[in-house]
Amino acid sequence: MRVSARNLLKNTLDLPPSLRTQAYATAANTSAAQPCTVPPWRPSNVLDDWVARDVRPISLRQLTFFGRTLTEPRLLESANYVRLELPTRIAHRLRNMQTLPYTALTNEHISHVYELYYGAFERFRKVSEVRNLDDNDRYCAVLKQTLNEHLSVIPRLAMGVLEIQDTIGPDQSDLLMKTLLRSRISRRVIAEQHLALTETFHSPWHFPNAKKPATLTPEDDFVGEILLKCNAKEIIEKCAATATQLASKAYGSEVAIPKIVLQGHLDTTFPYIPSHIEYIIGELLRNSIQAVIEQKGSSEPPPIEVLICEAAQHVIIRISDQGGGIERDVLPYLWSFAKGPRRYRRLENLATVPRLKATMQELEPGAASHSDKVKHGSSLSSLSSRPPELRLGMGLPMSKIYAKYWAGSLELHSLEGYGCDAFLQISRLGNKNEVLTTRASMDAV
Template sequence: MLSRNNIPKISTHLLSTKVFIEKFSTQHAQNQFDISIPPDYSKYHPNIQEISSHLQDLSPYPPHSPYINPQHYYQNIVLNDWCRRKPHPVSLRQLAAFGNALTEEKILSSANFVRLELPIRIALIIKELQTLPFNVINNYHLAKVYESYYDIFDRFRKIPAIKTLRDNEKFCITLQDVLTDVNLLNLPNLLMGALECCILDALPQKELDGLVSSLLRARISRRLILEEHLSLTENFNVDPNKPRSQHFIGDIFFKCSALEHLEISSNNASKFIENLYPGIKMPKLIIEGKKDLSFQFLTSHLHYLFGEILRNSYEATVKHFINSNPGPHDEPQPVKVSIINNADHVAFRFSDRGGGVDIKPINKIWSFGKDSELAKNSLSNFHKLPDLELTTVSSRQQNLKARESLMNTSVGGIDNNNVKEATLINLIQRPAEYKLGLGLAMCKVYADYWNGDLVMHSLSGYGTDTFLKLGKLGYSDNKLQLDRV
C-alpha cells in the first residue's frame, strides 16, 4: 500500500526526472549529447579504429578464412586420407644418381614423385598443427601458416598425373609459385607467431622450440625436393646428355670454397657492424687450417651460417673494444677461424675476444622461446620492416619487395631458389636496424639438419669459441637427409 509519507519523496523524484529529461532534450537539440554519434576513443590509442577492425580475425572462425570455418570438419576427412599415407625418405646419393643421366621418362617420374610427395608431407604438418592448444593455433600468425599449408595441400591433391613434358612445364610453374608467392610469408608468420606465444606464455619453451624446429626442418626438405626437380627440368631442357662426375650430388649443390665464402661473409659482417658503430675500426679476420678446402653444399645455407656467426663475433668484439677505452691507434682483437676437414664432416671454429657470454643464458641463444621483453623487441622490429605485408600479397612486384625486406633480417638469405655461386657476392647488405634476435637459433636448426651441430663455449671477460660442424653431403649412402617431413 502506498503510504502518505512517501508521496513527497516520489514527487521529488518525479521532479528531478523531469528536469533531467528537459536538460537531455536541450543537449540533444544542440548536438551535445547525440547517442547516434560514436564516442571518440582515439584518446585511448591513436590507431584504435584500425586495431578494432581486426578483432574479428581473432575469432574461432575468422570471416576471411576459406579453411578455418564450421565446415572445415568435412574438408578434414580428405586430409585424414592423405595422413594415412607414408612419406618417402630420400638420400642425397639417391637424388644424385637420379640426375646422372636425364631422360623424358625420368623427368616425368620425378614430377609425379613431387606431385604425390608434397601433399603427403604437408598433410602431416597440418595434422601436427591441429593438435596444438587452441590459444596457440588460433594465434593470428600461426593461423596464417595453417591456411597457407592447407591451400598448398588443397591445390596439389587435385593435380592430375603428369604424362607429358608439356604437363611438366605447367607443373613447374606451380612449383615456382609455391616457392615464391604462396609460401613467401610462412617463415615470418611462423616466427612472429612464436614470439607472440612467448609474450603470452602460451606454450612452454621446450615445446615451442620443438614446434618451430620441426616446421623449419620440414620446410627445408620440401623446398629441396621442389628445387631439385626444377633444376633437373631446366638441365634436361638445356642439355639432357651433359656428363656428370662420379661425385655429383644434385644440381642445387655447388662446390664451395671455404676460404672464399668466409671472406664474403666477413666482408658483409664488417659492413653490418660499421652501420652500428660508425667510425670504429673493424676486427680483422684470420683464417687458419685447411684453407684450400672445397666441399659440396647449398651455398645460400652456408653463407647464412657463416654470416650470422661472424656478425655476432664482430659485434661482441667491437663492443668489448669500445668498453676498454681504446687509444687512437688501438685496434680491436682479430676474429680467428680454423678450418678442419674430416672424413665425414667439415668443421669451423670461430674464436673472438669479445668478452664472452654469461654462462647461465648461453643455451637460450639457440632457443626461439625468448623472455617477454626480448620477444616484444623482436616483434616490434618485424613490424618495422618495410613492404612486408603479412595479410595478403597481391602482386608479383609486392612479392619482390617483401622478399627484399626479409633479406634485411636475420631470417633472410636462406630461401633463394636457383641460387648461383656468383649471386652471393651481390647479396643485399642488410641494414643494422632490423635485428630480430633469431639468427643463431635458426643456424642451430640448419646445422642440425645437415647432420652437423652448432656449439658455443664462452669464458666470461675473455671471449667465445663457436664450433660449426657440417656433415659431408652424400658421405653415407643410407643417410636420409630429406626424410624429415
C-alpha cells in the same frame, strides 16, 4: 573473421572430434560482446589419408647421383616424387598444428600460416601425374607461385609462437617452431632442386654430346642446387665480405672492423647446398664481428680466427672471437625462438619484416647466388631491405636447424669476459639423409 560464441560453436562442426571439446570450452567463455578470430576449418578425411603416408627422406648424394645424368624420364620421375612428397610433408605439419589448443590457432599469425599451408596442400594434392614436359612446365609454375607466396611464413610463425606462449608454454612453442621450420626447409629443398633440374634440362648444353662453352664451368660443378665441390675457404671468404660490409654499414666506416684469419685445411671441399652453409657461416661471422666491435669500441679489434678441419667423415669449422662472450641472462636461451629476456623486442622487430627467406643473401643488398638463376624465390633471401642494426634473435637457432638438417651439428662455447668458440660440423661425403620430424616422433615428445 569476427564471430560470436554462437557462430564459434557452429564452426566446430568441421573440426576433428579430438578438437571439438577444446572448441566448445572456448565458445563457452566467449560472449557476443567479446568476439574472437577463428580460423576456418574443413573436414579432415582427405588430410587423414595424406598423414597416413610415409615421408621419403633423401640425401645430398642421392640427389647428386639422380641429377648427374638427366634424361626426360628422370626429370618426370623427379616431378612425380615432388608431386607426392610435398602434400605428404605439408599434411603432417597441418596435423601438428591441429593438435594445438584451439585458442592458439585463433592467433592471427598462426592462423595465417595454417591457411597458407592448407591452401598449398589443396593445390598440390590435386596435381595429376606428370606425364610429359608440358605437364612438368605447368607443375613448375605451381611450385614457383607457392614458394613465393610462403615467404611470409617465417616472420609470421615467429611472431605467432612468441604470442601463444601463455597458451601452450615456451617449450612447446619452441618445438612447434623448430618442427615447422625443419619441414619448410625440406619442402623447399626438393621443390627448388626440381626447378633447378628442369632449368638444366631446358639448357641445350646439358646433353652428353653437346659442346659446352668455356664459360660454363660453374654450372658443371652444380647438380641442380647442389654444389659438388663446395670450397670451405671460398664460402668463408664470401660470408666474411658480406658480414664486414654489413657491419661497416651498421657502425659507420670510421669503426675498425676485425679481420677474419683463416687457418687449417684450406683446400677442403664437400657437396652441399651453398645457400645453407652460407647462411650458417654468415650468421656466425656477423655475430662475432658485432660482438668484437661492441666489446673493443674504437680501439684496434683482435682478429676473428676461423679454423677448417677436414676428417674422413666430417668437416669441422671453428670460429673463435674475443668479443667478451655471451651475457649470462641470454646464454641459457641461445637456441630458443620463444624464450629469453629479449622476447618482446624480437616481436617488435619481426613486425617490420613481412617476408623472409632465411638466406645470407638477404643480408647484402643486391647480392646474387647460383640459386638466384632460378626465378622462384630461393629458400635461402628480404632482409636486403632490412636495416642492418635490426636484430630478430633468430640467426643462431635458425643456423642450428640448417646444420642439423643434413645430420650435422652446431655448438657454441662462451668464455665469459673473453669470447666465444662456435663449432660447425657437416658431413664431408653428403651421404646423410635429411633429418625430418614425422608425426609419430612429434607424438612421442
